[in-house]
Amino acid sequence: MSELESGLAASGRRLTRARRTVLRVLSDASVPLSPREITAVGRQHYGHLGLVTVYRTLELLELMHWVRRVHGADGCHGYMLCGRALSPTLVCRLCGRVAEFPGGQPLRSLIDRVQADTGFRVDDPLVQLSGLCPACQGASGADEADEAAHRENGSAESIHT
Amino acid sequence: MSELESGLAASGRRLTRARRTVLRVLSDASVPLSPREITAVGRQHYGHLGLVTVYRTLELLELMHWVRRVHGADGCHGYMLCGRALSPTLVCRLCGRVAEFPGGQPLRSLIDRVQADTGFRVDDPLVQLSGLCPACQGASGADEADEAAHRENGSAESIHT
DNA sequence: ACTGCTATTGAAAGACATTACCATTAAGGA
DNA sequence: TCCTTAATGGTAATGTCTTTCAATAGCAGT
Known part of the structure; x- marks a missing residue:
């Protein structure tokens, strides 16, 4: 993450507390987080973190390929750190x-x-x-049944969100 | 498209005018269309077509793998017919x-x-x-420059919408 | 063709995600 | 430390998608 911070600074951008917080939240996360979730978690570290800033920071980080957008089954976007x-x-x-x-x-x-x-x-x-x-392949009896109920026929369900 | 219609009917679903219209619009399109665009174009054929019905129809068609969702650069989702x-x-x-x-x-x-x-x-x-x-690789001078302006460095721009 | 059952529709209202605006703040060089 | 200006963050606006529910229309059976 220190590498991420220095990379950010090296590209001529300012290394602000908000950006540091977003990076920290993402590096701590084990699953992709939505902008709203990132804001909520980030406020535990930096109380004034704003939702709009999180959106802008994610846009910047995605542009710089520090962050990848993940398409969830529910249509919401999640963000995660990614390798180059x-x-x-x-x-x-x-x-x-x-x-x-x-x-x-x-x-x-x-x-x-x-x-x-x-x-x-x-x-x-x-x-x-x-x-x-x-x-999850073994320990998913109930969830699997639930998933199956959403399916139309034998083929796999397509989400493509 | 006739094949699509018969396949829809064969799965126990009703073949309604709204669904026929959505299928027709998609089969006529050369680029992916958003739900709103599909509704607008569809109303040229069937004036009462509703936006909500288009959403529901697309959900159904996607589930049945007649339609594929495409992630556009602007964040909007587009839909197109697809092969199986x-x-x-x-x-x-x-x-x-x-x-x-x-x-x-x-x-x-x-x-x-x-x-x-x-x-x-x-x-x-x-x-x-x-x-x-x-x-588009050759005939895109202006647009290319415009694209380049959105880039941060030498690497390709990532959209991932 | 007529009837009845029920899947489907579609308008309006609502919930939610994302963006625009702009006065204020703070990062980082001189 | 001071100054310039990128960056912030609250609010309001926008737009997308979902929910609700009475009305409509497929289609199977007669």
């Missing part, structure tokens, strides 16, 4: 935890393949694989 | 056109690789590759 590497994001739809798939190679080769075949130039790959993490 | 196959979506951030990469194999193998390596079970892969289509 090109990597697919894994989202568990039960526990909400997010992981980045460490190997960038398979995604890199998929993009290369697409670019070579179509002539398209890919700037911003959004690759978010939703499903069940290993821990 | 597993395929990455290509979105041009200048002209807005969307294409599905026909070969599902590279994506399939990426997902298999991720699942094998992590134990994660992927239900709902959201793979949307934003960038520039071949037509």
Whole structure:
């Protein structure tokens, strides 16, 4: 996180208490947080943190690729810190935890393949694989049934939020 | 589209004029449309079409995988008809056109690789590759400069909406 | 074609997320 | 420390999406 702070300062931006607080909240979080949640948690550290500032800070951090937006099942956006590497994001739809798939190679080769075949130039790959993490695959009887009730047929439910 | 209609009816749903209209609007569109746009265009065919019904219809069609949600640069969601196959979506951030990469194999193998390596079970892969289509790569001088102004440094701008 | 059941509709109101505005504050260089 | 100006944060405005519920219209059975 210190690295994040210095990187922010290095890009000519001011390192304010609000931004420090947002970074701290995100680095402490184990699941993606909404702007409202970030504000609420951040106020435990810095009571005057404003919701608008959180929105602006997230916009800035996303632009600088310090933060990644995650599309939740309920349509709300969550934000999490991310590495600079090109990597697919894994989202568990039960526990909400997010992981980045460490190997960038398979995604890199998929993009290369697409670019070579179509002539398209890919700037911003959004690759978010939703499903069940290993821990939730077994211990999810009730939730699984609930999920199944939302499904229309045998195929997997699509959320794409 | 006739196939879409019969598929809708076959799943035990009623084939209403509102749903027919939404399907028609989407099949005529060349870029993803927002619920509001779909309603506006749909009213040219069916004057009483309601915004709420469009939302509900899109939810249904997305659940049935007739429709795919696309994440636009401006944060608005767009909807488009899609094939049933597993395929990455290509979105041009200048002209807005969307294409599905026909070969599902590279994506399939990426997902298999991720699942094998992590134990994660992927239900709902959201793979949307934003960038520039071949037509927009050359003829975009002004727009390119405008895009560049939104960038922070040399790396590509991230949108992830 | 007629009838009845019920899924579906759509207008209005509400809940909620996001943005615009602007006077005030504070980060960081001189 | 002082000064410049980026940044803040409260409020209001905007816009999107959801909820509610009486009215409508598919469609199966007659």
